[in-house]
Amino acid sequence: MSQAQQLANPAAAVTESYLSSIWSFWKRRRRAILITLGVVGVGVGSYVAYQRLHARLLADQQRIQRQQQQILEEAIREAEEKRRAEEEREDAQIRAHFESIQRIADATTLPSVLPHLRTQLFAAINLTALTDALFSSRQHGATAAAGSGAGAGGGGGGGGGGGGGGGGGEGGAAGGAARSALSAQEKLRIWEDLKVLSFCRTLCGMWSLALLSLFVRAQLNVLGRRVFLDAAVRSASSSSLQDPQQQAWKKRQLPMRCQHQFIALADYLPQIGLHALARDAQAFIAPILERLSLRDNVSLSQLLSLIHDIRLEFEGRDCATWQRYLLPSDNYLPADLAATSLAADASAGRGVSGQGGGGWGKVQGGRG
Structure with a gap:
């Protein structure tokens, strides 16, 4: 540019x-x-x-x-599914195990101890002496009435000395029978005692049956759980014999004598606790029944209400009171009762064989 x-x-x-x-x-x-x-x-x-x-x-x-x-x-x-399935399987086994124990308790153990409980209940609250006294007094009264009639007939119709003597002898026998009969006051006292003791026997039978049933079920479940664990440890130890935990558990397995002593605790209620229950029940029921006269007409609803009131007050006591009917104060059976129970176990073969729930019914069948 x-x-x-x-x-x-x-x-x-x-x-x-x-x-x-x-x-x-x-x-x-x-x-x-x-x-x-x-x-x-x-x-x-x-x-x-x-x-x-x-x-x-x-x-x-x-x-x-x-x-x-x-x-x-x-x-x-x-x-997780495998673990849950394993837990369900174990729960099913345990449930089946304890269901079998419950069936055995209902079908074998309780029926075997109930006759013994009944015998001890009738011995603790004995009505036989009172009923025999009333029956004997009734027989003596009938004999006295018959003797009086025979004596009167012999004295009126016999003019001779032999007839009069016979009539006098029969009249004397009738007088002796009349003297041996119970007075009205004695009969009333016996009927009052029968009233109290009948209530006591009925209620003590109900209470003792409930206590024994509960105790035996708890006892069999506790021991059955231990037997189940022992059987599981033995089954697992077959594959690992050197496992220290399983070896330690095997050392803690319950010996047969300990199992016998544990089972024998169920004998405390029929042998000792039932008598204490009968004494306490009689002392408690007698003042309540004083209000009920023998001449009163009692309806079924009134009777049920009376029994309900007695149960409500007597059963509302402290749990420790009921415990002393089931177990000794130190949880150890008296030596004579323990020896008797162990001897019965040895003769009947009862106890826990350690095979789990399978042999339970057989080994428990000898109870009572």
């Missing part, structure tokens, strides 16, 4: 000068600029490739982690 043109158009002149400088710079630095652009391009391309590769690797890693997590969750779920 000429000088005149530059003066005429200064902006164009500046632009042309600027472009000329750039072109001159490009010609001088073309190689360096191309190398720089190439390096920058390679760097950008490498960065983009790295980001894509990193994103792909991260996605693959996340996918692998998800797969591993799924595999782990499936393994945990399978282990």
Whole structure:
């Protein structure tokens, strides 16, 4: 561009000068600029490739982690299902074991001890002496009445000495029978005693049956649980004989004598506790029944209400009071009772064989 043109158009002149400088710079630095652009391009391309590769690797890693997590969750779920199935199987075994114990308690053990409980109850609350006294007095009264009639007939019709003597002898026998009969006061006292003792025997029979049933069930369940664990340890020890925990458990297994002593505790209620229960019940019931006269007409609803009131007050006592009917104060049977129970066990073969619930009914069948 000429000088005149530059003066005429200064902006164009500046632009042309600027472009000329750039072109001159490009010609001088073309190689360096191309190398720089190439390096920058390679760097950008490498960065983009790295980001894509990193994103792909991260996605693959996340996918692998998800797969591993799924595999782990499936393994945990399978282990949980297996553990739950094992627990359900063990629970079913334990439930079947204790159900068999309950059936044995209902069908074998309790029926075997109930006759003994009945005998001891009738011995503790004995009504035979009172009923025999009333029956004997009735017989003596009938004999006296018959003798009086015979004596009167012999005295009136016999004019001779023999007839009169015979009539007098029979009259004397009738007088002796009348003297041996009970008075009205004695009969009333006996009937009052029969009233109290009948209530006592009925209620004591109900209470003792409930206590013995509960105690025997708890006793068999406790011992059955221990026998079940012992059987499980023996079954597991067959595969691992050197396991120290199983060896230690085997040393803690209940000996047969200890099992006999534990089972013999059920004999305490019929032998000793029932007599204490009868004494306490009689002392408690007698004042209540004084309000009930023998001449009163008692309806069924009144009788049930009376029994309900007696039960409500007597059964509301402290639990320790009921415990002393079931167990000795020191939880040890008296020596004579323990020896008798152990001798009965030895002769009848009762006890726990350690074979679990299978042989329970057979070994418990000798109770009582």
